[in-house]
Amino acid sequence: MTSKLSVILAFCLICHSNCDVDWSGDINPEKWKTYSRELIEHTLNRKINGNVAKNVIFFLGDGMGVSTVTAGRIWKGQLQNKAGEDEILNMEKLDHLALSKTYNIDAQTADSAGTATAYETGVKTRIRAIGVDGNAVDCKTVQNSKLDSILDWAHFAGKSVGIVTTTRITHASPAALYAHVHERDMEAYDGRVFSEQNFKDGCRDIASQLIDDNKFINVIFGGGKRKFLPNTAFDPISNQTGDRIDDRDLIKEWKNSMESQNKRFKYLETRQELTSLNFQNFDHVFGLFNWDHMNYESDRVLMGSDKEPSITEMTEKAIQILRNNPNGYLLFVEGGRIDQAHHNNNARRALDDLVVFDDAIGKAVGMISLDETLVVVSADHSHVFTIGGYAVRGNPIFGVVNTTESGKLSKFNTTFTSLAYANGESGLDTIRKVNITNNKTEQLNYKQEALIKLGYETHGGEEVAIYASGPMAYLFDGTVEQSHIAHVIAYSACIGPYNETSYPGCRSKRGLYASKNNAAKINFSSFFYFFMMVFFVI
Numbered sequence: 001m002t003s004k005l006s007v008i009l010a011f012c013l014i015c016h017s018n019c020d021v022d023w024s025g026d027i028n029p030e031k032w033k034t035y036s037r038e039l040i041e042h043t044l045n046r047k048i049n050g051n052v053a054k055n056v057i058f059f060l061g062d063g064m065g066v067s068t069v070t071a072g073r074i075w076k077g078q079l080q081n082k083a084g085e086d087e088i089l090n091m092e093k094l095d096h097l098a099l100s101k102t103y104n105i106d107a108q109t110a111d112s113a114g115t116a117t118a119y120e121t122g123v124k125t126r127i128r129a130i131g132v133d134g135n136a137v138d139c140k141t142v143q144n145s146k147l148d149s150i151l152d153w154a155h156f157a158g159k160s161v162g163i164v165t166t167t168r169i170t171h172a173s174p175a176a177l178y179a180h181v182h183e184r185d186m187e188a189y190d191g192r193v194f195s196e197q198n199f200k201d202g203c204r205d206i207a208s209q210l211i212d213d214n215k216f217i218n219v220i221f222g223g224g225k226r227k228f229l230p231n232t233a234f235d236p237i238s239n240q241t242g243d244r245i246d247d248r249d250l251i252k253e254w255k256n257s258m259e260s261q262n263k264r265f266k267y268l269e270t271r272q273e274l275t276s277l278n279f280q281n282f283d284h285v286f287g288l289f290n291w292d293h294m295n296y297e298s299d300r301v302l303m304g305s306d307k308e309p310s311i312t313e314m315t316e317k318a319i320q321i322l323r324n325n326p327n328g329y330l331l332f333v334e335g336g337r338i339d340q341a342h343h344n345n346n347a348r349r350a351l352d353d354l355v356v357f358d359d360a361i362g363k364a365v366g367m368i369s370l371d372e373t374l375v376v377v378s379a380d381h382s383h384v385f386t387i388g389g390y391a392v393r394g395n396p397i398f399g400v401v402n403t404t405e406s407g408k409l410s411k412f413n414t415t416f417t418s419l420a421y422a423n424g425e426s427g428l429d430t431i432r433k434v435n436i437t438n439n440k441t442e443q444l445n446y447k448q449e450a451l452i453k454l455g456y457e458t459h460g461g462e463e464v465a466i467y468a469s470g471p472m473a474y475l476f477d478g479t480v481e482q483s484h485i486a487h488v489i490a491y492s493a494c495i496g497p498y499n500e501t502s503y504p505g506c507r508s509k510r511g512l513y514a515s516k517n518n519a520a521k522i523n524f525s526s527f528f529y530f531f532m533m534v535f536f537v538i
Contacts, residue, residue: 021394050510054328063339065382072354083394090362109461113184115380116176122486139201153496154330167336168224188227223290238291279320374470382460384422427453
């Protein structure tokens with residue numbers, strides 16, 4: 001069921017006429033002292049969770065840099081008629097926090113392919129490369145450069161696995177879980193990006209790798225039907241044909257493969273099919289809900305149809321299906337269109353997608369136990385997206401700045417917004433000398449102004465946040481390489497490079513406070529040596 005918040009989110013084209021916010025309670029210094037005392041007490045009483053994770057849910061907000069989180073927090077609060085600045089996102093309620101360095105081995109500012117390879121395989125690689133290490137530069141070098149992912153590690157450990165995304169399922173972030181290519185755009189054998197020569201040289205397109213090599217994946221939800229259909233096949237929902245020139249209908253091949261293996265399977269194309277699905281009847285569910293990327297959440301709700309589910313609905317159904325496995329599961333969930341809206345200098349759609357992405361996190365946390373489930377939320381990279389201008393408390397996040405300073409206009413005596421971009425297609429050709437108003441800037445299609453005019457806005461190069469709760473989440477600490485995320489996930493669940501064979505100590509080395517089902521609460525050997533040292537000193 002579509003959440004009330006997403007309905008409001010979409011499309012209340014709210015235009016706040018003023019910035020009258022009652023913050024009189026904040027004048028009392030006791031408020032801030034009480035806040036910190038309670039937070040300290042909460043932190044002191046927090047128990048370190050050293051359990052071995054049965055389940056892992058990894059949420060990835062594509063392009064969700066710190067400025068996007070801040071603006072999204074304010075927007076989520078303002079959707080509830082609050083000032084917004086003191087709102088707390090679901091992701092921010094998780095216990096542990098770290099920063100992730102996002103650079104690729106050959107790029108100061110990263111792309112989504114090299115970053116996905118880092119956080120999904122534990123190895124950093126080149127920009128645009130998916131599921132391969134830095135040695136892969138062409139089709140011939142890919143074969144010996146392939147990397148296993150957290151999805152593979154969980155599957156080899158007997159867990160169910162799933163992927164949810166709002167982009168094409170063959171797009172960079174989800175693709176690094178199952179595919180191996182040196183060039184991210186090789187999504188389909190289309191004769192253009194992926195040529196016949198590429199095929200002869202040994203490359204295989206991403207869509208075919210998903211179907212041919214990864215039949216074990218239990219849940220696949222996203223868009224991108226075009227990459228799975230031949231260019232002779234007509235899709236009646238989108239009224240479009242596929243991209244493939246090899247005459248392969250990969251959807252039909254998936255169905256035939258499931259049937260030949262006597263699997264309990266279902267293929268889905270609409271929201272109605274997803275919401276009515278009895279999750280207890282199927283172990284393998286493949287849903288392609290759009291010919292291309294799925295719609296932005298704003299547009300999805302405005303369409304008012306049952307064609308596409310929300311990311312919250314896909315996440316809920318995925319968990320319901322995956323948790324049927326007594327050995328547990330690993331689920332990857334990507335809010336992929338936050339990034340694409342930023343590339344268009346369209347902050348409204350970016351933040352609308354962040355809000356519903358955060359709703360999905362809240363839904364998931366409400367369905368699981370953090371005693372046995374590690375929940376990780378992070379981003380692949382940031383964007384050159386800023387929030388500033390000394391706006392007053394409660395200033396409409398998409399509105400023009402009502403500033404606390406004496407001058408409310410620019411040096412050219414014009415109004416300006418608190419949200420802006422350093423570059424992008426909305427870069428100004430000349431200095432704007434007319435005012436803009438909230439009636440314009442709060443519209444869904446408004447594109448915030450940019451400094452440098454480019455064909456599209458670029459990523460940012462700064463660190464992004466990692467939020468986490470659950471078994472071994474405390475290992476996320478400090479500023480770390482992005483590839484470290486995959487290793488903490490693997491260590492939490494004792495899978496992949498930290499399984500019982502590769503790393504025999506995983507189940508016992510859980511920190512001072514070990515799990516009640518895995519080890520003693522005190523490391524007695526360390527205690528013994530400490531006691532002996534003190535004894536001899538005395």
